[in-house]
Amino acid sequence: MPKSFYPRLSEAKALFPLLRAHLVAAASHHSLPANLALDLLPIVEEGVFGYEILPNRETRTYLTIGRDDQGEPLLRKSTYCAEVASALRLATVNGRIFVPGDLDAREHIDRCDATFPDWASATEAAWAELLALFPDGPRHSVEVHDDLHRCLDEALAIAQSHLALPDPCIDFCGVPDEALYGFALTGAPGERGHLALQPQGWWILRWESPAKAVYSRWAASPRANDAARLWARAGMAATEAALPLALLVTASSSVVSQQPR
Numbered sequence: 221m222p223k224s225f226y227p228r229l230s231e232a233k234a235l236f237p238l239l240r241a242h243l244v245a246a247a248s249h250h251s252l253p254a255n256l257a258l259d260l261l262p263i264v265e266e267g268v269f270g271y272e273i274l275p276n277r278e279t280r281t282y283l284t285i286g287r288d289d290q291g292e293p294l295l296r297k298s299t300y301c302a303e304v305a306s307a308l309r310l311a312t313v314n315g316r317i318f319v320p321g322d323l324d325a326r327e328h329i330d331r332c333d334a335t336f337p338d339w340a341s342a343t344e345a346a347w348a349e350l351l352a353l354f355p356d357g358p359r360h361s362v363e364v365h366d367d368l369h370r371c372l373d374e375a376l377a378i379a380q381s382h383l384a385l386p387d388p389c390i391d392f393c394g395v396p397d398e399a400l401y402g403f404a405l406t407g408a409p410g411e412r413g414h415l416a417l418q419p420q421g422w423w424i425l426r427w428e429s430p431a432k433a434v435y436s437r438w439a440a441s442p443r444a445n446d447a448a449r450l451w452a453r454a455g456m457a458a459t460e461a462a463l464p465l466a467l468l469v470t471a472s473s474s475v476v477s478q479q480p481r
Contacts, residue, residue, distance in 0.1 A: 225289055226389035226406070227269050229380040235287065236262065237373050239270060239339065243285075244364050246343040247452065250351060251359040257453035258350075260369060263394030266331075268294050272394050273346065276450065281353055285346050288335060293342035297332045297349060363455030371441050372399065375423045379405075379415050382434050383427055386411060 227235070240260070252258075260271040263284060270286015284296040336342035380387065388407040392398065402416030405427065413427035417440060427434035 228387045233376040242339040242343040247362040250347040252454040253356045257450040259450045261394045262392035264392050293336040295334050299330045360454035364452050379425050
């Protein structure tokens with residue numbers, strides 16, 4: 221992928237809370253089957269930067285929502301389907317390692333991209349696709365836990381404040397717990413670094429360039445250690461009173477109002 225497509229720290233800091241705020245707002249119009257949970261994995265992949273929506277169920281179709289190389293809202297549907305016997309075997313799919321037998325050697329990825337005029341319509345389409353993928357019942361309203369992602373938002377903001385002038389590019393591979401491995405930062409020739417979350421609960425920022433070297437360490441919010449909780453799951457029955465999602469939308473509304481589409 222061309223380096224020019226990778227988002228800058230400032231872009232990642234702005235996009236993630238904006239996109240999640242729209243996903244939360246759209247969630248109030250939809251429901252999930254019992255026992256279904258969803259996680260959001262930051263990802264930069266083949267012309268899209270945003271989140272892969274990862275369910276806790278086996279499926280051959282996965283959704284990615286984000287911006288394309290023109291900055292337009294995009295929803296990608298990736299389906300793993302049969303192909304000719306000469307196709308290469310994949311080692312990993314969506315950040316998960318496949319052992320022999322998990323994926324037939326004759327399968328390939330069929331991608332379908334759709335662009336939208338705004339984030340509201342893109343996120344509504346994402347929830348509609350999830351309904352088509354998981355139509356079973358009983359269905360429940362969507363319960364969102366945003367703390368872990370807000371922890372990353374804070375880390376990106378702090379890192380960007382240290383590196384405001386170079387504003388380096390950042391890569392997101394789309395694997396679970398990627399913060400523990402570290403996000404690669406790149407700039408002009410000779411400029412590189414990484415941002416990582418240590419298991420002890422400290423963020424570490426390292427940056428090397430001919431002009432300056434940066435090393436910074438700060439404590440992550442306690443919620444960063446609550447890794448067992450996924451971003452969204454089926455909550456109370458859809459026939460019961462609606463969840464107080466307005467609290468989450470209100471918390472993110474200032475971000476939405478301040479950020480351009």
